[in-house]
Amino acid sequence: MSNKTLLTNLDIVTLDKNETIQQNASIMIEDGLITKIFDSNNLENKKNSIDCTGKIAMPGLVNAHCHSPMNMVRGWAEDLPFVEWLEAIWVAESGITPDDVYWAASLAAAEMIKSGTIAYNDKYFYMNKIADVVKESGMKAALTWTVFGMGENTEVGEGLHETIDWIKSLEDHPNIKTYIGPHSPYLCPENFIRQCINIALELKKGLHLHVAETQEQVHQSIERYNLRPVQHLDSLGAFDLPDSTVAAHTLHVDQRDLQILAQKNVLIPHCPITYMKLAMPFPSLQKSLDADIQICLGTDGPGSNSDMDMFAVIRQTALVHKHLSNDPTILSGDTLLRMATKTGSKTIGMQNHGTIKVGAPADLILINMDAPHLKPTHNLVANIINCVKGSDVSDTMVNGKWLMRNRVLQTLDEEKILYEANKRSLNVVNRGKKQLRHYTH
Numbered sequence: 001m002s003n004k005t006l007l008t009n010l011d012i013v014t015l016d017k018n019e020t021i022q023q024n025a026s027i028m029i030e031d032g033l034i035t036k037i038f039d040s041n042n043l044e045n046k047k048n049s050i051d052c053t054g055k056i057a058m059p060g061l062v063n064a065h066c067h068s069p070m071n072m073v074r075g076w077a078e079d080l081p082f083v084e085w086l087e088a089i090w091v092a093e094s095g096i097t098p099d100d101v102y103w104a105a106s107l108a109a110a111e112m113i114k115s116g117t118i119a120y121n122d123k124y125f126y127m128n129k130i131a132d133v134v135k136e137s138g139m140k141a142a143l144t145w146t147v148f149g150m151g152e153n154t155e156v157g158e159g160l161h162e163t164i165d166w167i168k169s170l171e172d173h174p175n176i177k178t179y180i181g182p183h184s185p186y187l188c189p190e191n192f193i194r195q196c197i198n199i200a201l202e203l204k205k206g207l208h209l210h211v212a213e214t215q216e217q218v219h220q221s222i223e224r225y226n227l228r229p230v231q232h233l234d235s236l237g238a239f240d241l242p243d244s245t246v247a248a249h250t251l252h253v254d255q256r257d258l259q260i261l262a263q264k265n266v267l268i269p270h271c272p273i274t275y276m277k278l279a280m281p282f283p284s285l286q287k288s289l290d291a292d293i294q295i296c297l298g299t300d301g302p303g304s305n306s307d308m309d310m311f312a313v314i315r316q317t318a319l320v321h322k323h324l325s326n327d328p329t330i331l332s333g334d335t336l337l338r339m340a341t342k343t344g345s346k347t348i349g350m351q352n353h354g355t356i357k358v359g360a361p362a363d364l365i366l367i368n369m370d371a372p373h374l375k376p377t378h379n380l381v382a383n384i385i386n387c388v389k390g391s392d393v394s395d396t397m398v399n400g401k402w403l404m405r406n407r408v409l410q411t412l413d414e415e416k417i418l419y420e421a422n423k424r425s426l427n428v429v430n431r432g433k434k435q436l437r438h439y440t441h
């Protein structure tokens with residue numbers, strides 16, 4: 001017997017190539033797939049249908065780069081410049097345990113589901129615990145166990161070679177993809193990056209790492225290798241792997257860097273709220289967009305972003321880049337929604353995501369548009385980008401299964417998560433006393 005859900009009387013932001021918006025439409029979902037989209041006026045039998053009057057449907061959001069358990073240090077290292085913030089966080093993280101990560105990741109999953117995110121690309125420690133959360137929540141994810149190669153005392157949990165068995169254990173999971181996870185070329189020794197690349201080749205994986213976050217990192221790379229970070233990684237083969245490489249941030253690039261990133265189809269998650277909060281200078285995205293770089297959007301960790309609301313990221317990306325480029329036409333239309341869905345889904349390895357159409361997986365969200373800040377609706381897409389907040393999401397669905405209905409989580413125990421995560425986060429920062437590693441210029 002098939003599992004059917006019929007949503008009626010809603011508007012659909014399809015994000016198809018024609019930018020189609022369907023009004024007063026119905027969506028039939030069977031066995032996790034969208035099987036029919038039609039005019040609600042043609043609905044003959046309303047039995048067992050769900051009336052969605054006042055709501056819109058759109059593809060679920062994808063958080064292309066985050067460190068979800070860093071909500072443990074939300075509000076912990078405030079009003080600090082990047083390097084001081086980073087080292088303060090590393091001290092706090094010296095106190096984390098696997099169970100802490102589980103509950104913090106559960107809190108993050110609850111926050112993401114309740115703000116319209118259906119999939120995320122997570123890079124942290126004790127990733128076996130985060131994998132448990134992904135399975136329980138019903139979300140989709142790409143997971144990366146971050147490693148440093150700077151000595152045993154700098155790692156949290158397993159080192160590089162010990163994570164291989166964990167990666168292999170998830171090989172057949174339909175909702176989880178894995179990457180090899182060196183932290184960055186500015187912290188990891190070159191021979192360690194080479195080891196990561198060799199393992200990625202052996203396991204047919206890609207890399208997920210941080211690249212060119214600051215000009216200082218660019219200068220450091222030139223001093224060490226006579227190459228900028230992107231060009232150095234390219235020389236090592238980091239962009240010639242069996243799977244995609246995710247080069248988070250990659251803010252400071254020249255024309256040659258852009259050529260490499262475009263030719264090698266590197267995925268670049270952009271996390272502007274973190275950059276603004278930590279006062280990290282960054283250029284307009286205009287050159288990257290002109291070069292056809294695959295830019296997607298992420299929250300980064302809630303220790304720097306402070307939350308995991310992808311709608312906030314969408315709006316801030318629009319605002320800051322119109323300002324930086326002195327051009328109100330940049331990132332126009334539904335471009336940002338596509339970055340936050342279709343392009344971001346490439347980091348997760350999701351097939352056929354980013355458009356509401358027949359045959360696509362039913363990975364979608366419903367937004368309640370009956371709110372003062374969402375009226376009037378002269379331009380629905382503009383209202384979504386500039387006005388919608390995560391709390392406007394009423395329902396979240398993955399593979400045809402409700403993860404949230406009418407603002408109530410269906411797969412996670414929100415009350416228990418709030419209690420455990422808050423208690424454990426306070427314990428983490430009290431235990432964390434060790435300087436795990438130092439940022440080097």
